[in-house]
Every structure is written in C-alpha cells, then in structure tokens.
Amino acid sequence: MSANNRSCFQVLIALLPLVLASCGGGAGGGDTGGGNPVPPPPPTQYGSLTIDANNAEILAISVALAEATLSIAQTLANEVIVFSSSSGTAARDCDFGGTATVSHDDADTSFSVSAGDTLTVEYDECYGELVDGEMTGTVELGVTDYAVSETQASLATSVDIIGTLRISDRVDPGVFSDVTAGFDMTFSLDPSENLAVTAGAADTVSILIDGTTEIFSEFDFSRQTDVPFAGAQSNAVDMEIDFQLILDSGLFGGSVTCQTDTFFTLVGGNVSGANVLCRGANATGVRTSGQDLISLDPEGDGTFSPLGTFDWNLVIDGFLREPSGLNLDDLFGQIATSTIPLAATDLFYDELRDRLVVTTSGADASSPNALVAVSLSQNTRTTLVAFSAEPSSVALSADGALIYVGFSDRDEIRKYDGATLQLLSTVNIDSDDPASGQYGVLDLAVSPVAPNTVAATFNYLGTGVDDVTLFVDDVQLPGRFRNAPGGNSSAGERLFYSADGSRIHSYYQPPPQNTGARDMVVDATGVVEVVNGSRFGTDLELAGGSLYSNGAEYDADTYVMLGTYGEGGRHIAVDPVNRRLYAESFDRLDVYELDRRLALATYDLGLAFDSVRALELAGNFLVMLRDDDLRVLDTTTIELAPAEGCEATALLTSEGDGFTQFACDVIDAIYDPVAERIYAAVTENVPGNGNSVAVIDTATEAVETYIPVPSNPKRLMLSGDGSRLYVAFAEVELLVAIDTATRATDASWQLGVITPRTGYNELDPRKLLQFAASPLEPDTIVALTAEAINSLEREFVAFRDGTRLTDELPASALTFNASYPYPRPVFDDAGGLYALYTDGIAPLFETLTLSPTGVGTSGSVFEAAAAVWWPFEVSVKGAEVYFAEGDVANVVNQTVERRFDYNDLPFTDVNAPTAVHADADTDDVWFLAQSDFDSTGLARFNGLDGSLQGADEFPFLI
Structure with a gap:
C-alpha cells in the first residue's frame, strides 16, 4: 500500500477521537489527551436548552462526527479516482493492521468507474496510529455522475453505511461507537483547484451514543486555491476554506448551526484560522484552528470550557489532500483506465468473434502458459x-x-482452428545450423493474402542472434534471412507483412542500444533479399493502403513517406473506422486525427516508465500490453482538445505603435501584394487547425480560411502571378501546389528517389533543402535536394507541373563548390535562375540555365557588393538584390548598397527576417521579421531609400 493511500485512512480515523472519549475509551490515541477530557463546569440552565457535561461532550462529538462523515465521503471519492484505474476488487492495507477492500459493480461493463456503478468499501479492523481505534463495517457508494477530464473532476453519489460503521478501541473492543449514515454527496474539483463537498438538507447522518441517536444534516465544505492551472505549483499554496454544518439535535431539542466563511486560510505558507462558530437554540460554542482545546461557551459570555486537545490541522488535512495523492495538475491529465491482471506475452483482437486473444507467461497467477480469450x-x-x-x-x-x-x-509453431481451437498441426523450425543449439520463436506474422503462410523469427537462445524463415502449408521454405556467422545484430524481433504479402518488414535492435529495420522480399523460395536502412520504427500498422510507423504514414507499396504525426510514438494503433491514430511513448498517450494528422488529445498514462510493450485496438477499447497486466481504455470517453484558431488581437508596442497579433504557431509566411493576402504556415501544434496554410486578409485583419496540407508545413513559395502557392514540409519529402483561387490542392509530388548505390536505401526519397518558384511559369519550380540533410551529395532539380525534368545539376559542378552553407536556387523578377552561395566574405551568384530538359550552369559568377556573410533570405529584382540578415536588410546592385534597419519597425525584439519580397511593379520591399517570441512581423520598406513605408498600414504579428 502506498504512503498516499495510508494517509487517507489515517485522516479518516483521526477525525473520530472524541467518539471513544465519550464512551470512556480511547487511551493511547494520538492527540486526544489520553481519552480523559477536562471536566466542564456544572450544569447550567439557559432557556429551554440544558447544557451539562454529557450534552456538552455530545455537541463536540457531533461536530467531530460531521467532519468524520465528510472525511468518509472524501475518502470514498478518493477511492473512486484510485479505483478507476482498476477493475473487480482491490484491497489496501491500513496502518498497523486491518484492510480496506473496494469492490466495483461495473453495471455498464465500461471497465471504468461511471454513472450507474456501485462501489463498496469494506473496512475490516482498519487501524490508524493516530487514534487507538479500529473501523469495521461497510460503506456503499452509488455513482450517479462521475467525470475526470483535463477540465473537470466531479463525483455525485449516494453514501450509505450498511448497518453501522463501528469504531472500536484496539485494546478493549468493548469500547466502541457506531455511526450510521445515508445521504447524497457531491464532490467536485475544477482546474483552479476549487473543491466542494456537499450534502442536501433532506439527507441525514446519525451517531448512536449511549443508546441515544444524534442526527445532523445539510453540511457542506468547500475550498478555493488561488493557484494557476498551468505550470508548476508553488510550495506555498494559497487557499481559503469555508465551512457550514447544521445539526438537527434530538438531544438538544433543536438545531445547532456551525458556520464560518473563512475558518482556515493559508497565504504564502502562513496558516491562520478564524473560529468556527457553533450556535444552538440558546447556546454558543467556538472551536479554533491549529492544535487547540475544543471548547463550548454555554452561556454565550465568552467563557469557554475545554473538552480535550484535538489537532484541527488533521481535519483540514483530510480535505486538502489531493485525490489518490496526486497534485491536481497531474489529476486532470490522468485518464481512467481499467486493469486486467494478465501477465501477457502477446495478443491480437479477433474482430470476427469480438474477443481479445492473449498468450500468458508462466508468471500469470490465474492462467499460466495459456491462450486466453477476454471479452x-x-x-x-x-x-x-x-x-x-x-x-x-x-x-x-x-x-x-x-x-x-x-x-x-x-x-515449435502450432496451428489451431480459429473457431474450434482444435490443434491442426505442429511444425518444428529447422535452423540449418547443427551448432546453433536450442532456440525459440520471437515473433510470428501471417501473410495477409495467404492464411497458410506464416513468417517466424527464431532466436538462438543465449546468442542474441535471430533468423527469419517462412512456412507455407506447414513446409519450411529454404530461403531465409540469416545473420552473418557470430552475428552481431538481430534479424527481426518483430515481423510485419506488407499489404500484398510480397515484403516482410522486420524491426530489430543491433548493439549496443539503437534500433533499426530491414525489408525482406518474399517469393516462392522464401525470404530472398534484404534491403537495409528503412526508416520504420518499432511498431507497424497497415490500414487502407498505408503503413503507419514511428509517427509517420507511408505508402504501403512504395514505402514513400506521406505525412507525420507530431512526435510519434514507440507503439501505435490505427483506427481506420473512427479515423484516429494512437501513439504511446513511455508513459504518454497521444491521439491524432488520421487524415489531417492533427493532435486531438495528450494524456499522462500514470504508468511506470517504459512499461507498455504493445498497443492493440479491440473495437472501441485501446489495450496496452504490459508485463503484469493489460490496461484498457474506452476510446469513446477521451476528451478532445478544443480547436484553436489564429485570432486577431489589437496591441501596442512599447513605443505606442499599434499592430495586430495573430496568436498562432507559424513557421513561415509569405505576402501576396496583388491579392493583399498573407499565407502563413500553421504548424501541427495548433489544435483543430494545425497542418494548414492560414489565409489572412490584410484589409479585414481576419483569417479567411485554413487550407489543409498533408503534414507539418515548413516553407512557402508563391508563383510570380500568385496563382499557385507551393508548400514544403518539415518531415515529408513532398511538394504541394495549392490553387490560390480555389484554395484547394492543385498538385503534389514526391522529390523522387536517388539512384541506388551501396549503403543507401533505394526507397528513401530525396531531402528538400531549398526551392524557388519561377515568376514567369506558375507550374515551374527548382529545388535543391540531397541524400540527407547533412549530405554533400546535392543537386539542383527542376519540376514542371509535377514532372521531374531529367537534367540535374550537382552542386559540386558549381564554380565555387561550397560545402557549407549549401547553395540555394534564386529566381529574379525576369525569370533568370541563379545559384546563391558565399565564399565566406560576400554573397556569390552563379547564373544557371533552365531548359525544357532540366537545370544546367553557364559558369558565370558575380559577387554582390554587400557585407553579408550569409543571407537568411534573398529576392532579386532586375539588377538589384535584396538580402535579409540578422537585424538589418540590404539592397545591393553592382555598386550601391542600401540598408534597412529593423529598429524602425513597430515590433519589439526582432531577431531575424524570415522572408523578403521585392515587388515587381513598385519600389516596395516586404520583410517578414521573426521575433524572439516566435511571432512574425510584416513590414514594407521603400526600395529606393530604405525608409519604412508600410508598418502602419499592414502591421501584423503572426
């Protein structure tokens, strides 16, 4: 039992010390004064209410029991939240003996606590060290409403003590008190850490003392904590607590009300407390916070009679304790999952028979070494x-x-009939290696087109070397993948078939701690070829002609990457019906929209680090395989993140200049001066509208629409006539052309594949480093591509209407072959093509040729007369070249240089410009300046003198 759960039970018992004192017991119990309270004054007649020693004690006991009942309610609420992570029955040890067992009647078989369910907490001599007493009895909790999400935690229940809850002295069990209760209770938390526990006026709680029943009702208890929801909590949490209790007193012949607006405050770690004022028909009692005497004022004249020492902070602690010992910031990130206690080794979902089929290890307590079906x-x-x-x-x-x-x-591999479970055959693997010794099966994969064809990875035990072999109709084929003698890596720890059954993908782990993959080609002889270097990760899913792995989608036939899903995950599950992808990474679960690849939700699973070994979808349930159990999540209960947009807000700079800010995560933007539109690349991090291009009208300062794109956009280019917007991506080697009139994808194409050569994957597309769009031909672009981002094998390639032209220009063929930074293609406003690079002193331009067959070079080079080591962005207009670098911009021709100072901008903390556009029809030059706050400022300068022209007309931060 965890320390957090132990302390919940401690608090519950600690609230009841006076019950034992009233019965003459409780010796040795914590801070109760040895169970011998200080005698009160002699009986006094005061109106119609008689206050004597016994009645005064009973009033204090009633207050304590009301607090105890609230604590029971909170403890049960805590148990609900804890128990929502389990199923069936869970027992927890109490301090120094005894148990508390929670049982769950899952009425709707949702495998999690939900409305309509019943939880029963059975205390069996549950003992706490703060009071020498033991609880025995049963409390039943009927759930009428239960919700735990990122924005709310709420619980509405009926609370019934079945019979009585007996609190007994551990030394003398004959000293006891019995509590009975039946009431409705609500328990709620919100992200600002407000807490409320209430019971209605019609509900009653009673305590039997010396044969007389005391009834109290209409209690509520609330807490407000002034702590921001986002970010780390301060150690000094500020809070304010309100308290109200109404007692319908049979002993007093009337009602007693205890109420205060602020009986406890905690500010900056300093505790202060206002008195709890208890007023009866003709009497007044006062209790103070902290460790003080419980006192009554029977005369109402300020003279108090002490009844005993009680640690009031323990009472407070019972209500300040976070559910299940978690901080609320953590609680709202949790998800309620069910636990199936199975030590599983592997599993699959049988959709035909609606069952989860699991193989168990020898460590499983109920079904060791078995094939188990779970409905x-x-x-x-x-x-x-x-x-x-x-x-x-x-x-x-x-x-x-x-x-x-x-x-x-x-x-050994066994084959069973899927319906009858009849054993059909047993085959033994021939290792074809007499010296291999003993070996076993690591993984199996059945061909999607041939049920009698199964691939197996078998492992030479103790060697760490795996081979892959193929069986057809129980016959092992001769062709297999084999490691080299004394092999230093695995052939395949997990196997996956391609859609047509012609390939087997194998995940493996070579030493020391990295991972890799192999693609094996399959034919009639078995596994006959291995292609190294696949980018696939540790898990694969096949759905609708696509392969999903490592946070990316690939074409199932070509293995070309089509898009990415955030940070991805080690283990994934694809739901092609509800169009979702689930990705698990250590103790986090991410949920994505399958088609637009948008993040829908992120959850902290609350599991041990690196405990999940596989994900499996079973209808609406997501199953997480771990070493000792299966965690089951009902996917229909997942709370989705609300959609966000790039909303415009009018702001002022520190100098008082006005500008408009679009709160949006944008990585690139480009301005169309003819249409007066800004196109902004919205990243995957914007819920609901990420992976898109936002179209912003500069006149209305509003986002007109979001154009969906296949992945996380990285780079935007506009054709000269503005009819086409080209989009490149951060992870996917793909180019998309968008028709700016219809705002729909007009064309998309891969960058092509490299010529196969030793040591490289023939399936790996080229990496896009830079590209430029022709100002004269809307369907023409020129790109610089490479084997990899840091590869020196680079070339200029041209595309016309999505067709890659045959003639490529290796970057090594340029007059000045700079290894870094890499050159980039640049068009001038007349359609001239250049390669821009630097010699470390000044920018160099080499004139390129663009013909119907591709890209070439003329060998003509000129140096720009600018003190620019390497420009972030560049635009060419006639004989003038516009550079942007650092916090300045430059306009140069062969003899003249003009500088644009970003200090003239009404934007603060400008770091570096991200785009430059020289208007072909005017003298205007546009700069999109990146700030230190990841915003982008758009400004217009006069190209003749460098003066600021348009910051007041079009001041935007994106």
Missing part, C-alpha cells in the same frame, strides 16, 4: 488452450480461420 464487452475471460511451455507469440490469419502460436524456448 471486453461482457467482462469475461476464458482459458482456451493450456500449454506445457511458455508461449511467446500469437498471430491470427486475416480471415480469422487460423491461429498460430510460437514458444519462447521451443523450436
């Missing part, structure tokens, strides 16, 4: 087949007709 809809589990050895892997044929099982320490 998530009916909440049942059935052992299908028991084995004499530990199964390591299991696979289902696409038609559901066959189940294959492999074993961790046997060279």
Whole structure:
C-alpha cells in the first residue's frame, strides 16, 4: 500500500477521537489527551436548552462526527479516482493492521468507474496510529455522475453505511461507537483547484451514543486555491476554506448551526484560522484552528470550557489532500483506465468473434502458459488452450480461420482452428545450423493474402542472434534471412507483412542500444533479399493502403513517406473506422486525427516508465500490453482538445505603435501584394487547425480560411502571378501546389528517389533543402535536394507541373563548390535562375540555365557588393538584390548598397527576417521579421531609400 493511500485512512480515523472519549475509551490515541477530557463546569440552565457535561461532550462529538462523515465521503471519492484505474476488487492495507477492500459493480461493463456503478468499501479492523481505534463495517457508494477530464473532476453519489460503521478501541473492543449514515454527496474539483463537498438538507447522518441517536444534516465544505492551472505549483499554496454544518439535535431539542466563511486560510505558507462558530437554540460554542482545546461557551459570555486537545490541522488535512495523492495538475491529465491482471506475452483482437486473444507467461497467477480469450464487452475471460511451455507469440490469419502460436524456448509453431481451437498441426523450425543449439520463436506474422503462410523469427537462445524463415502449408521454405556467422545484430524481433504479402518488414535492435529495420522480399523460395536502412520504427500498422510507423504514414507499396504525426510514438494503433491514430511513448498517450494528422488529445498514462510493450485496438477499447497486466481504455470517453484558431488581437508596442497579433504557431509566411493576402504556415501544434496554410486578409485583419496540407508545413513559395502557392514540409519529402483561387490542392509530388548505390536505401526519397518558384511559369519550380540533410551529395532539380525534368545539376559542378552553407536556387523578377552561395566574405551568384530538359550552369559568377556573410533570405529584382540578415536588410546592385534597419519597425525584439519580397511593379520591399517570441512581423520598406513605408498600414504579428 502506498504512503498516499495510508494517509487517507489515517485522516479518516483521526477525525473520530472524541467518539471513544465519550464512551470512556480511547487511551493511547494520538492527540486526544489520553481519552480523559477536562471536566466542564456544572450544569447550567439557559432557556429551554440544558447544557451539562454529557450534552456538552455530545455537541463536540457531533461536530467531530460531521467532519468524520465528510472525511468518509472524501475518502470514498478518493477511492473512486484510485479505483478507476482498476477493475473487480482491490484491497489496501491500513496502518498497523486491518484492510480496506473496494469492490466495483461495473453495471455498464465500461471497465471504468461511471454513472450507474456501485462501489463498496469494506473496512475490516482498519487501524490508524493516530487514534487507538479500529473501523469495521461497510460503506456503499452509488455513482450517479462521475467525470475526470483535463477540465473537470466531479463525483455525485449516494453514501450509505450498511448497518453501522463501528469504531472500536484496539485494546478493549468493548469500547466502541457506531455511526450510521445515508445521504447524497457531491464532490467536485475544477482546474483552479476549487473543491466542494456537499450534502442536501433532506439527507441525514446519525451517531448512536449511549443508546441515544444524534442526527445532523445539510453540511457542506468547500475550498478555493488561488493557484494557476498551468505550470508548476508553488510550495506555498494559497487557499481559503469555508465551512457550514447544521445539526438537527434530538438531544438538544433543536438545531445547532456551525458556520464560518473563512475558518482556515493559508497565504504564502502562513496558516491562520478564524473560529468556527457553533450556535444552538440558546447556546454558543467556538472551536479554533491549529492544535487547540475544543471548547463550548454555554452561556454565550465568552467563557469557554475545554473538552480535550484535538489537532484541527488533521481535519483540514483530510480535505486538502489531493485525490489518490496526486497534485491536481497531474489529476486532470490522468485518464481512467481499467486493469486486467494478465501477465501477457502477446495478443491480437479477433474482430470476427469480438474477443481479445492473449498468450500468458508462466508468471500469470490465474492462467499460466495459456491462450486466453477476454471479452471486453461482457467482462469475461476464458482459458482456451493450456500449454506445457511458455508461449511467446500469437498471430491470427486475416480471415480469422487460423491461429498460430510460437514458444519462447521451443523450436515449435502450432496451428489451431480459429473457431474450434482444435490443434491442426505442429511444425518444428529447422535452423540449418547443427551448432546453433536450442532456440525459440520471437515473433510470428501471417501473410495477409495467404492464411497458410506464416513468417517466424527464431532466436538462438543465449546468442542474441535471430533468423527469419517462412512456412507455407506447414513446409519450411529454404530461403531465409540469416545473420552473418557470430552475428552481431538481430534479424527481426518483430515481423510485419506488407499489404500484398510480397515484403516482410522486420524491426530489430543491433548493439549496443539503437534500433533499426530491414525489408525482406518474399517469393516462392522464401525470404530472398534484404534491403537495409528503412526508416520504420518499432511498431507497424497497415490500414487502407498505408503503413503507419514511428509517427509517420507511408505508402504501403512504395514505402514513400506521406505525412507525420507530431512526435510519434514507440507503439501505435490505427483506427481506420473512427479515423484516429494512437501513439504511446513511455508513459504518454497521444491521439491524432488520421487524415489531417492533427493532435486531438495528450494524456499522462500514470504508468511506470517504459512499461507498455504493445498497443492493440479491440473495437472501441485501446489495450496496452504490459508485463503484469493489460490496461484498457474506452476510446469513446477521451476528451478532445478544443480547436484553436489564429485570432486577431489589437496591441501596442512599447513605443505606442499599434499592430495586430495573430496568436498562432507559424513557421513561415509569405505576402501576396496583388491579392493583399498573407499565407502563413500553421504548424501541427495548433489544435483543430494545425497542418494548414492560414489565409489572412490584410484589409479585414481576419483569417479567411485554413487550407489543409498533408503534414507539418515548413516553407512557402508563391508563383510570380500568385496563382499557385507551393508548400514544403518539415518531415515529408513532398511538394504541394495549392490553387490560390480555389484554395484547394492543385498538385503534389514526391522529390523522387536517388539512384541506388551501396549503403543507401533505394526507397528513401530525396531531402528538400531549398526551392524557388519561377515568376514567369506558375507550374515551374527548382529545388535543391540531397541524400540527407547533412549530405554533400546535392543537386539542383527542376519540376514542371509535377514532372521531374531529367537534367540535374550537382552542386559540386558549381564554380565555387561550397560545402557549407549549401547553395540555394534564386529566381529574379525576369525569370533568370541563379545559384546563391558565399565564399565566406560576400554573397556569390552563379547564373544557371533552365531548359525544357532540366537545370544546367553557364559558369558565370558575380559577387554582390554587400557585407553579408550569409543571407537568411534573398529576392532579386532586375539588377538589384535584396538580402535579409540578422537585424538589418540590404539592397545591393553592382555598386550601391542600401540598408534597412529593423529598429524602425513597430515590433519589439526582432531577431531575424524570415522572408523578403521585392515587388515587381513598385519600389516596395516586404520583410517578414521573426521575433524572439516566435511571432512574425510584416513590414514594407521603400526600395529606393530604405525608409519604412508600410508598418502602419499592414502591421501584423503572426
């Protein structure tokens, strides 16, 4: 039992010391004064209410019992939140003996706590060290409303003590008090850490003392904590607590009300407390915060009679404790999952029979070394087949007709009928290596087009060397992938078939701690070829003609990357029906929209680091395989992040200049001076509208629309006539052309593949380094591509209407072959093409040729007369070249240089410009300046003298 859960039970018991004192017990119990309260004054007649020693004690006891009942309610609420991570029955040890067992009647079989469910907490001599007493009894909690999300935690229940809850002295069990209760209770938390626990006036709680029943009702308890929801919490949490309690007193012949607006405050770590004022029909009582005497003022004249010492901060602690010991910032990031106690080694979902099929290890407590079926809809589990050895892997044929099982320490594969579980065949793997010794099966994969064809990875035990082999109709084919003698890496720890069954993808882990992949080509002889260097990760999913792996989508036939999903994950699951992708990375789960690749939700799973080993979708349930259990998440309960947009806000700079800010995560932007539109590349980090191009009208200062693009956009280029917007991406080697009139994708194309050569993957497309759009031909672009970002093998290539032209110009063929920074293609306003690079002193331009067949060079080079080591951006207009570098911009021709100073801009903290556009029809030059706050300022300068022209007309921060 965790320390957090122990302390919850401690608090519950600690609230009841006076119950034992009233019965003459409680010796040795914490801060109760040894169970011997200071005697009150002699009985006094005051109106119609008689206050004597016993009644005065009973009033204090009633207050304590009301607090105890609230604590029971909170403890049960805590148990709900804790128990929402489990299923069935969970027992927790109490301090120094005894248990508290929570049982869950999952009425709707949702595998999580939800409305309509019943939880029962059974205390069995549950003992706490702060008071020498033990609780025995049962409390039943009926859930009428339960929600835990990133924005709310709420619970509405009925609370019933079944019979009585007995609090007994541990030394003398004959000294006890019985509590009965039946009431409705609400418990709510919101992101600002406000807490409220209430019970209605019609509900009652009673305590039996010396044969007399005391009833109290209509209690509420609230807390407000002034702590921002985002960011780390301060150690000195500020809070204010309100308290109200109304007692319908049978003993007093009337009601007693205890109420204060602020009985406890905590500011900057300093505690202060206002008195709790208890008023009866003709009496007044006062309790103070901190460790003080509980006192009553029967006369109302300020003279108090002490009843005993009680640590009031313990009472407070019972309500300040975060549910299940978590900070609220953590609580709202949790998700309520169910736990199935199965020590699984592998699993699959049988959609035909709506069951999860699991192989268990020898460590499983209920079904060791077995094939087990779990019905998530009916909440049942059935052992299908028991084995004499530990199964390591299991696979289902696409038609559901066959189940294959492999074993961790046997060279054996068994085939079963998927419907009847009849054993159909057993085959042994021939390692073709007499010296290999003992080996077992690591993984199995069934061909998607041939149910009787199964691939297996088998491992030479103790060597760390794996081979891949193929069986067709129980016959092992001769062709296989084999490691080199004394192999230093695995052939395939996990296997995945391509859509047409012609390839097997294998994830492996070469030493020391990195990972890799191999693609094996399959034919009639078996595995006959290996292609090295695939970019696939540790998990694969095949859906709708695409492969999903490592946070990316690939074409299933060509293995060309089509798009990316955020940071991806080690383990993934694809839901092609509801169009979602789930990615797990260590203890985090990300949910993405499958088509637009947008992040929908992110959850902290609250699991041990690196504990999840696989994800499997089973209908609406997401199953996470771990070493000792399966975690099940109902995907229909996932709270999605609200959509965000690039909303305009009018602001002022420190100098008082007005500008408009668009709160949006933008990585690039380009201005169209003819249409007076800004096109902004909105990254994947914007919920609902990420992975898009925002179209901003500079006249209305509004986003007109978001144009979806396949992945995280990185670079924008506009054709000379403004009819086409070209988009390049951060992770995907793809170019997309958008028709700016229809605002729809007009064309898209890959950058092509490299010529196969030793040591490189023939399936890996080129990397886009830079590109430029022709100002005269809207369908023509020139790109600089490379084998990899840091590769020296670079070339200029041209595309016309999506067709790659045949003639390429290697960057090494330029007159000055600069290894870094790499050259870039640049068009001037007349359609002339240049390669721009630097000699480390000044920018150099080499004139290139663009013909119907591709790109070449004329060998003509000129140096720009500018003190610019390397420009961030460049635009050419006639004989003038516009550079942007650092916090200045330059306009140069062969003899003249003009500088534009960003200090003239009404934007603060300008760091570096991200784009330059020289208007072909005017003298205007536009700069998009990146600030230190990841915003982009748009400004217009006069190209003749460098003066600021348009910052007041079009002042934007994106």
